[in-house]
Amino acid sequence: MACRIPDISELLQTAKEKFKFKFGSLPNKASCAPGRVNLIGEHTDYNDGFVLPMALQMVTLAVGKTTDSGLCRVLTLADVGEDNYVEFSLPTEENPLIPRQLHWANYVTGVIAHYFGPVVSFDAVIISSVPFGGGVSSSASLQVAIYTLLDELNNVKDNKVSKDEKARRCMETEHEFIGLMDGIMDQFISLTAKEDHALLLDCRSLENKNIPMFDDSMVVLLINSNVSHELIRTEYPKRTRQCKEVAAILGVNSLRDLTLKTLEDRKNLLDNVLYKRAHHVVTEIERTTKAAEALKNTDFVTFGRLMVDSHISLRDDYEVSCDELDELVEAALEMDGVYGSRMTGGGFGGCTVTLVKRYNIESVIHHIETKYSKSATFYVCKPSDGARKIDM
Ligand code: GAF
Numbered sequence: 001m002a003c004r005i006p007d008i009s010e011l012l013q014t015a016k017e018k019f020k021f022k023f024g025s026l027p028n029k030a031s032c033a034p035g036r037v038n039l040i041g042e043h044t045d046y047n048d049g050f051v052l053p054m055a056l057q058m059v060t061l062a063v064g065k066t067t068d069s070g071l072c073r074v075l076t077l078a079d080v081g082e083d084n085y086v087e088f089s090l091p092t093e094e095n096p097l098i099p100r101q102l103h104w105a106n107y108v109t110g111v112i113a114h115y116f117g118p119v120v121s122f123d124a125v126i127i128s129s130v131p132f133g134g135g136v137s138s139s140a141s142l143q144v145a146i147y148t149l150l151d152e153l154n155n156v157k158d159n160k161v162s163k164d165e166k167a168r169r170c171m172e173t174e175h176e177f178i179g180l181m182d183g184i185m186d187q188f189i190s191l192t193a194k195e196d197h198a199l200l201l202d203c204r205s206l207e208n209k210n211i212p213m214f215d216d217s218m219v220v221l222l223i224n225s226n227v228s229h230e231l232i233r234t235e236y237p238k239r240t241r242q243c244k245e246v247a248a249i250l251g252v253n254s255l256r257d258l259t260l261k262t263l264e265d266r267k268n269l270l271d272n273v274l275y276k277r278a279h280h281v282v283t284e285i286e287r288t289t290k291a292a293e294a295l296k297n298t299d300f301v302t303f304g305r306l307m308v309d310s311h312i313s314l315r316d317d318y319e320v321s322c323d324e325l326d327e328l329v330e331a332a333l334e335m336d337g338v339y340g341s342r343m344t345g346g347g348f349g350g351c352t353v354t355l356v357k358r359y360n361i362e363s364v365i366h367h368i369e370t371k372y373s374k375s376a377t378f379y380v381c382k383p384s385d386g387a388r389k390i391d392m
Pocket residue numbers: 038041042043044045046135137182183184185186231345346347
Protein backbone atom coordinates (compact mmCIF):
# COMPACT_ATOMS: atom_id res chain seq x y z
CA MET A 1 0.00 0.00 0.00
CA ALA A 2 1.20 3.53 -0.73
CA CYS A 3 2.33 5.48 2.30
CA ARG A 4 0.31 8.51 3.40
CA ILE A 5 2.27 11.74 3.15
CA PRO A 6 1.47 14.14 6.01
CA ASP A 7 -0.03 17.51 5.05
CA ILE A 8 1.92 20.68 5.60
CA SER A 9 -0.76 21.79 8.09
CA GLU A 10 -0.12 18.69 10.22
CA LEU A 11 3.64 19.29 10.21
CA LEU A 12 3.10 22.94 11.07
CA GLN A 13 0.83 22.09 14.00
CA THR A 14 3.34 19.65 15.49
CA ALA A 15 6.26 22.04 14.98
CA LYS A 16 4.36 24.89 16.67
CA GLU A 17 3.45 22.73 19.67
CA LYS A 18 7.03 21.51 20.10
CA PHE A 19 8.32 25.07 19.74
CA LYS A 20 6.00 26.28 22.50
CA PHE A 21 7.03 23.39 24.73
CA LYS A 22 10.75 23.96 24.15
CA PHE A 23 10.99 27.75 24.02
CA GLY A 24 7.93 28.87 25.98
CA SER A 25 6.08 30.89 23.30
CA LEU A 26 4.68 30.37 19.82
CA PRO A 27 6.84 30.89 16.67
CA ASN A 28 5.74 33.64 14.27
CA LYS A 29 7.49 32.65 11.01
CA ALA A 30 7.52 29.44 9.02
CA SER A 31 8.93 28.12 5.78
CA CYS A 32 9.08 24.84 3.94
CA ALA A 33 11.14 23.31 1.13
CA PRO A 34 10.48 20.06 -0.73
CA GLY A 35 12.58 16.97 -1.34
CA ARG A 36 12.90 15.92 -4.97
CA VAL A 37 12.86 12.90 -7.17
CA ASN A 38 15.12 13.04 -10.20
CA LEU A 39 13.28 11.55 -13.18
CA ILE A 40 16.46 11.25 -15.24
CA GLY A 41 19.91 12.90 -15.52
CA GLU A 42 21.90 11.21 -12.76
CA HIS A 43 25.44 12.20 -11.82
CA THR A 44 25.35 14.78 -14.58
CA ASP A 45 24.95 17.94 -12.48
CA TYR A 46 28.55 18.12 -11.25
CA ASN A 47 29.62 17.47 -14.85
CA ASP A 48 27.81 20.63 -16.08
CA GLY A 49 25.13 18.47 -17.73
CA PHE A 50 21.31 18.35 -17.77
CA VAL A 51 18.99 17.03 -15.07
CA LEU A 52 15.21 16.52 -15.00
CA PRO A 53 13.90 16.45 -11.42
CA MET A 54 10.51 17.28 -9.91
CA ALA A 55 9.74 18.37 -6.35
CA LEU A 56 7.88 16.03 -4.00
CA GLN A 57 4.99 16.73 -1.64
CA MET A 58 7.34 15.74 1.17
CA VAL A 59 8.91 18.81 2.75
CA THR A 60 11.21 20.02 5.47
CA LEU A 61 9.38 22.66 7.46
CA ALA A 62 10.96 25.14 9.87
CA VAL A 63 9.22 27.45 12.33
CA GLY A 64 11.05 30.20 14.15
CA LYS A 65 11.11 33.47 16.01
CA THR A 66 13.83 36.07 16.40
CA THR A 67 15.27 36.67 19.88
CA ASP A 68 17.74 39.12 21.37
CA SER A 69 19.76 36.41 23.13
CA GLY A 70 22.62 36.43 20.60
CA LEU A 71 22.12 32.67 20.38
CA CYS A 72 20.64 30.42 17.72
CA ARG A 73 18.77 27.52 19.32
CA VAL A 74 17.51 24.83 16.99
CA LEU A 75 15.60 21.63 17.66
CA THR A 76 14.96 19.06 14.95
CA LEU A 77 12.13 16.54 15.24
CA ALA A 78 13.61 14.42 12.45
CA ASP A 79 15.01 11.04 13.34
CA VAL A 80 18.65 12.11 13.02
CA GLY A 81 20.18 9.31 15.10
CA GLU A 82 22.15 11.79 17.24
CA ASP A 83 21.43 14.68 19.60
CA ASN A 84 18.55 16.63 18.06
CA TYR A 85 19.15 19.99 19.73
CA VAL A 86 21.88 22.54 19.09
CA GLU A 87 22.74 25.97 20.47
CA PHE A 88 25.40 28.31 19.11
CA SER A 89 26.37 31.99 19.14
CA LEU A 90 25.84 34.23 16.15
CA PRO A 91 28.95 34.27 13.97
CA THR A 92 31.37 37.18 14.18
CA GLU A 93 34.50 37.95 12.17
CA GLU A 94 36.68 36.56 14.96
CA ASN A 95 34.40 33.58 15.57
CA PRO A 96 32.96 32.39 12.26
CA LEU A 97 30.76 29.32 12.15
CA ILE A 98 32.66 26.14 11.47
CA PRO A 99 31.43 22.55 10.98
CA ARG A 100 30.35 20.95 14.25
CA GLN A 101 30.18 17.41 15.44
CA LEU A 102 26.43 17.03 14.91
CA HIS A 103 26.00 16.12 11.25
CA TRP A 104 22.48 17.53 10.80
CA ALA A 105 23.41 20.79 12.56
CA ASN A 106 26.10 21.46 9.94
CA TYR A 107 23.37 22.05 7.39
CA VAL A 108 21.92 24.75 9.63
CA THR A 109 25.19 26.44 10.61
CA GLY A 110 26.46 26.08 7.03
CA VAL A 111 23.44 27.91 5.61
CA ILE A 112 23.79 30.68 8.20
CA ALA A 113 27.47 31.00 7.26
CA HIS A 114 26.54 31.26 3.56
CA TYR A 115 23.49 33.48 4.02
CA PHE A 116 23.78 36.67 1.97
CA GLY A 117 23.29 39.11 4.83
CA PRO A 118 23.53 39.46 8.59
CA VAL A 119 21.56 36.98 10.68
CA VAL A 120 19.61 37.85 13.81
CA SER A 121 19.52 35.39 16.70
CA PHE A 122 16.56 33.05 16.63
CA ASP A 123 14.91 29.91 17.99
CA ALA A 124 13.66 27.30 15.54
CA VAL A 125 12.07 23.88 15.30
CA ILE A 126 12.50 21.70 12.22
CA ILE A 127 10.25 18.86 11.14
CA SER A 128 10.42 16.82 7.94
CA SER A 129 8.38 14.37 5.93
CA VAL A 130 11.28 13.76 3.50
CA PRO A 131 12.73 10.29 4.14
CA PHE A 132 16.19 10.64 5.66
CA GLY A 133 19.04 8.97 3.75
CA GLY A 134 16.57 7.99 1.03
CA GLY A 135 18.22 9.73 -1.92
CA VAL A 136 15.41 12.27 -2.26
CA SER A 137 17.28 15.32 -1.00
CA SER A 138 16.36 15.48 2.65
CA SER A 139 19.54 17.52 3.16
CA ALA A 140 18.95 20.04 0.36
CA SER A 141 15.38 20.52 1.57
CA LEU A 142 16.76 21.24 5.05
CA GLN A 143 19.25 23.79 3.69
CA VAL A 144 16.64 25.52 1.56
CA ALA A 145 14.01 25.52 4.35
CA ILE A 146 16.53 27.18 6.67
CA TYR A 147 17.58 29.70 4.01
CA THR A 148 13.92 30.57 3.42
CA LEU A 149 13.27 30.85 7.16
CA LEU A 150 16.23 33.26 7.51
CA ASP A 151 14.68 35.40 4.77
CA GLU A 152 11.43 35.41 6.70
CA LEU A 153 13.05 36.18 10.06
CA ASN A 154 14.97 39.05 8.42
CA ASN A 155 11.86 40.28 6.56
CA VAL A 156 13.71 40.00 3.25
CA LYS A 157 11.66 40.61 0.13
CA ASP A 158 11.50 37.74 -2.33
CA ASN A 159 13.55 39.27 -5.12
CA LYS A 160 16.55 40.55 -3.14
CA VAL A 161 18.76 37.57 -4.00
CA SER A 162 18.03 35.47 -7.09
CA LYS A 163 17.07 31.83 -6.70
CA ASP A 164 20.18 30.86 -8.70
CA GLU A 165 22.30 32.63 -6.13
CA LYS A 166 20.46 31.04 -3.19
CA ALA A 167 20.88 27.59 -4.73
CA ARG A 168 24.62 28.26 -5.16
CA ARG A 169 24.96 29.37 -1.58
CA CYS A 170 23.14 26.28 -0.30
CA MET A 171 25.32 24.06 -2.50
CA GLU A 172 28.43 25.69 -1.04
CA THR A 173 27.14 24.74 2.41
CA GLU A 174 27.26 21.12 1.31
CA HIS A 175 30.79 21.56 -0.08
CA GLU A 176 32.24 23.41 2.88
CA PHE A 177 30.31 22.16 5.91
CA ILE A 178 29.70 18.54 4.85
CA GLY A 179 32.62 18.02 2.48
CA LEU A 180 30.46 16.59 -0.32
CA MET A 181 31.32 18.16 -3.68
CA ASP A 182 27.84 17.66 -5.11
CA GLY A 183 26.15 19.48 -7.98
CA ILE A 184 23.41 22.09 -7.85
CA MET A 185 20.39 19.98 -8.85
CA ASP A 186 18.90 19.32 -5.42
CA GLN A 187 19.06 22.84 -4.05
CA PHE A 188 17.91 24.33 -7.36
CA ILE A 189 14.78 22.21 -7.71
CA SER A 190 13.91 22.61 -4.03
CA LEU A 191 13.97 26.40 -4.49
CA THR A 192 12.36 26.78 -7.90
CA ALA A 193 9.96 23.87 -8.53
CA LYS A 194 6.50 24.52 -9.92
CA GLU A 195 3.45 22.43 -9.10
CA ASP A 196 2.52 19.89 -11.82
CA HIS A 197 5.84 20.38 -13.64
CA ALA A 198 9.22 18.73 -13.91
CA LEU A 199 12.25 20.97 -14.47
CA LEU A 200 14.83 20.59 -17.20
CA LEU A 201 17.93 22.29 -15.81
CA ASP A 202 21.18 23.00 -17.61
CA CYS A 203 23.61 22.79 -14.70
CA ARG A 204 26.23 24.81 -16.58
CA SER A 205 24.24 27.94 -17.44
CA LEU A 206 21.38 27.34 -14.96
CA GLU A 207 18.96 27.97 -17.82
CA ASN A 208 15.85 25.96 -17.09
CA LYS A 209 12.44 25.08 -18.41
CA ASN A 210 9.32 23.82 -16.64
CA ILE A 211 7.77 20.85 -18.40
CA PRO A 212 4.10 20.16 -17.67
CA MET A 213 3.21 16.86 -16.04
CA PHE A 214 -0.56 17.15 -15.91
CA ASP A 215 -1.42 13.82 -17.46
CA ASP A 216 -3.75 12.05 -15.05
CA SER A 217 -3.35 8.67 -16.72
CA MET A 218 0.24 8.35 -15.42
CA VAL A 219 1.65 8.41 -11.89
CA VAL A 220 5.15 8.75 -10.52
CA LEU A 221 5.80 5.99 -8.00
CA LEU A 222 8.67 6.48 -5.60
CA ILE A 223 9.91 3.37 -3.82
CA ASN A 224 12.28 3.57 -0.89
CA SER A 225 14.47 0.46 -0.76
CA ASN A 226 15.06 1.39 2.88
CA VAL A 227 18.77 0.88 2.31
CA SER A 228 19.81 4.12 3.94
CA HIS A 229 22.98 5.99 3.07
CA GLU A 230 24.90 9.20 3.64
CA LEU A 231 26.47 10.09 0.30
CA ILE A 232 29.67 11.34 1.91
CA ARG A 233 30.30 7.78 3.17
CA THR A 234 29.68 6.17 -0.23
CA GLU A 235 31.77 6.17 -3.41
CA TYR A 236 30.06 9.40 -4.52
CA PRO A 237 33.19 11.51 -3.77
CA LYS A 238 35.25 8.99 -5.73
CA ARG A 239 32.93 9.33 -8.74
CA THR A 240 33.26 13.12 -8.73
CA ARG A 241 37.06 12.73 -8.66
CA GLN A 242 37.01 10.19 -11.49
CA CYS A 243 35.01 12.58 -13.68
CA LYS A 244 37.50 15.37 -13.01
CA GLU A 245 40.32 12.98 -13.85
CA VAL A 246 38.77 12.08 -17.21
CA ALA A 247 38.22 15.76 -18.01
CA ALA A 248 41.87 16.53 -17.18
CA ILE A 249 43.18 13.63 -19.27
CA LEU A 250 41.02 14.54 -22.25
CA GLY A 251 41.71 18.27 -21.89
CA VAL A 252 38.13 19.48 -21.47
CA ASN A 253 36.60 21.67 -18.75
CA SER A 254 33.98 19.11 -17.85
CA LEU A 255 32.44 15.94 -19.28
CA ARG A 256 29.66 18.09 -20.74
CA ASP A 257 32.21 19.11 -23.38
CA LEU A 258 32.46 15.56 -24.73
CA THR A 259 30.26 13.84 -27.27
CA LEU A 260 30.05 10.09 -27.65
CA LYS A 261 32.22 10.46 -30.76
CA THR A 262 34.96 12.52 -29.09
CA LEU A 263 34.97 10.08 -26.18
CA GLU A 264 35.23 7.05 -28.47
CA ASP A 265 38.00 8.72 -30.50
CA ARG A 266 40.12 9.20 -27.38
CA LYS A 267 39.11 6.03 -25.57
CA ASN A 268 42.70 4.71 -25.71
CA LEU A 269 43.80 7.48 -23.29
CA LEU A 270 41.56 6.10 -20.53
CA ASP A 271 41.60 2.89 -18.54
CA ASN A 272 38.44 0.82 -18.67
CA VAL A 273 36.99 2.14 -15.40
CA LEU A 274 37.44 5.80 -16.33
CA TYR A 275 36.03 5.11 -19.78
CA LYS A 276 32.90 3.55 -18.27
CA ARG A 277 32.38 6.49 -15.93
CA ALA A 278 32.65 8.97 -18.80
CA HIS A 279 30.45 6.79 -21.02
CA HIS A 280 27.69 6.95 -18.43
CA VAL A 281 27.88 10.73 -18.08
CA VAL A 282 28.00 11.45 -21.81
CA THR A 283 25.13 9.11 -22.66
CA GLU A 284 23.07 10.20 -19.64
CA ILE A 285 23.26 13.85 -20.69
CA GLU A 286 21.96 12.85 -24.11
CA ARG A 287 19.20 10.69 -22.60
CA THR A 288 18.07 13.56 -20.39
CA THR A 289 17.46 16.02 -23.23
CA LYS A 290 15.67 13.29 -25.20
CA ALA A 291 13.55 12.43 -22.16
CA ALA A 292 12.59 16.09 -21.70
CA GLU A 293 11.41 16.16 -25.31
CA ALA A 294 9.44 12.95 -24.81
CA LEU A 295 7.83 14.33 -21.66
CA LYS A 296 6.85 17.51 -23.50
CA ASN A 297 5.09 15.31 -26.08
CA THR A 298 3.55 13.11 -23.33
CA ASP A 299 5.38 10.21 -24.98
CA PHE A 300 5.72 8.10 -21.84
CA VAL A 301 6.78 5.02 -23.79
CA THR A 302 9.97 6.71 -25.00
CA PHE A 303 10.45 8.33 -21.62
CA GLY A 304 10.18 4.97 -19.88
CA ARG A 305 12.67 3.34 -22.25
CA LEU A 306 15.18 6.10 -21.53
CA MET A 307 14.67 5.58 -17.78
CA VAL A 308 15.53 1.90 -18.12
CA ASP A 309 18.63 2.71 -20.21
CA SER A 310 19.64 5.20 -17.53
CA HIS A 311 19.34 2.53 -14.82
CA ILE A 312 21.43 0.05 -16.79
CA SER A 313 24.10 2.68 -17.36
CA LEU A 314 24.17 3.64 -13.65
CA ARG A 315 24.36 -0.03 -12.72
CA ASP A 316 26.98 -1.20 -15.21
CA ASP A 317 29.03 1.85 -16.25
CA TYR A 318 28.82 4.14 -13.26
CA GLU A 319 28.40 1.34 -10.68
CA VAL A 320 26.32 3.30 -8.18
CA SER A 321 23.31 0.98 -7.96
CA CYS A 322 23.00 -1.87 -5.46
CA ASP A 323 21.23 -5.26 -5.36
CA GLU A 324 18.16 -3.86 -3.66
CA LEU A 325 17.65 -1.07 -6.22
CA ASP A 326 18.18 -3.52 -9.08
CA GLU A 327 15.62 -5.88 -7.55
CA LEU A 328 13.02 -3.10 -7.28
CA VAL A 329 13.57 -2.02 -10.88
CA GLU A 330 13.40 -5.59 -12.20
CA ALA A 331 10.20 -6.33 -10.28
CA ALA A 332 8.59 -3.12 -11.58
CA LEU A 333 9.49 -3.92 -15.17
CA GLU A 334 7.73 -7.29 -14.94
CA MET A 335 4.38 -5.54 -14.66
CA ASP A 336 1.88 -4.32 -17.23
CA GLY A 337 1.34 -0.61 -17.20
CA VAL A 338 4.92 0.23 -16.20
CA TYR A 339 6.58 2.60 -18.69
CA GLY A 340 9.97 2.61 -17.04
CA SER A 341 11.85 2.41 -13.77
CA ARG A 342 15.28 3.40 -12.47
CA MET A 343 17.28 4.22 -9.38
CA THR A 344 17.13 7.90 -8.51
CA GLY A 345 19.56 10.21 -6.69
CA GLY A 346 23.15 9.48 -5.78
CA GLY A 347 22.62 5.72 -5.47
CA PHE A 348 24.19 3.08 -3.18
CA GLY A 349 20.70 2.69 -1.63
CA GLY A 350 17.80 5.09 -1.43
CA CYS A 351 14.91 5.09 -3.89
CA THR A 352 13.75 4.04 -7.32
CA VAL A 353 11.35 6.03 -9.49
CA THR A 354 8.80 4.28 -11.70
CA LEU A 355 6.30 5.67 -14.22
CA VAL A 356 3.07 3.69 -14.04
CA LYS A 357 -0.27 3.84 -15.78
CA ARG A 358 -2.64 4.98 -13.08
CA TYR A 359 -5.13 2.15 -13.57
CA ASN A 360 -2.53 -0.43 -12.53
CA ILE A 361 -0.83 1.29 -9.64
CA GLU A 362 -2.23 -0.94 -6.88
CA SER A 363 -1.23 -4.20 -8.67
CA VAL A 364 2.25 -2.82 -9.38
CA ILE A 365 2.78 -1.94 -5.71
CA HIS A 366 1.45 -5.33 -4.63
CA HIS A 367 3.71 -7.18 -7.08
CA ILE A 368 6.85 -5.33 -6.01
CA GLU A 369 6.00 -5.79 -2.32
CA THR A 370 5.83 -9.54 -2.84
CA LYS A 371 8.97 -9.77 -4.95
CA TYR A 372 11.28 -7.49 -2.93
CA SER A 373 13.50 -9.37 -0.50
CA LYS A 374 13.35 -6.54 2.07
CA SER A 375 10.63 -4.17 3.14
CA ALA A 376 10.08 -1.17 0.84
CA THR A 377 8.02 2.00 1.31
CA PHE A 378 5.84 3.27 -1.55
CA TYR A 379 4.85 6.88 -2.29
CA VAL A 380 2.56 8.07 -5.06
CA CYS A 381 4.04 11.44 -5.95
CA LYS A 382 2.69 14.63 -7.41
CA PRO A 383 5.03 17.31 -8.80
CA SER A 384 4.90 20.04 -6.18
CA ASP A 385 5.92 23.65 -5.57
CA GLY A 386 9.36 24.75 -4.44
CA ALA A 387 10.35 26.53 -1.21
CA ARG A 388 7.90 28.99 0.24
CA LYS A 389 6.97 30.87 3.34
CA ILE A 390 4.00 29.56 5.26
CA ASP A 391 1.41 31.92 6.66
CA MET A 392 0.95 31.43 10.37
C1 GAF B 1 23.02 13.69 -5.05
C2 GAF B 1 23.75 15.01 -5.22
F1 GAF B 1 23.50 15.83 -4.14
C3 GAF B 1 23.30 15.70 -6.51
O1 GAF B 1 24.05 16.89 -6.69
C4 GAF B 1 23.47 14.76 -7.70
O2 GAF B 1 24.83 14.66 -8.05
C5 GAF B 1 22.86 13.40 -7.43
O3 GAF B 1 23.30 12.85 -6.19
C6 GAF B 1 23.18 12.40 -8.51
O4 GAF B 1 22.57 12.78 -9.69
O5 GAF B 1 21.67 13.88 -4.88
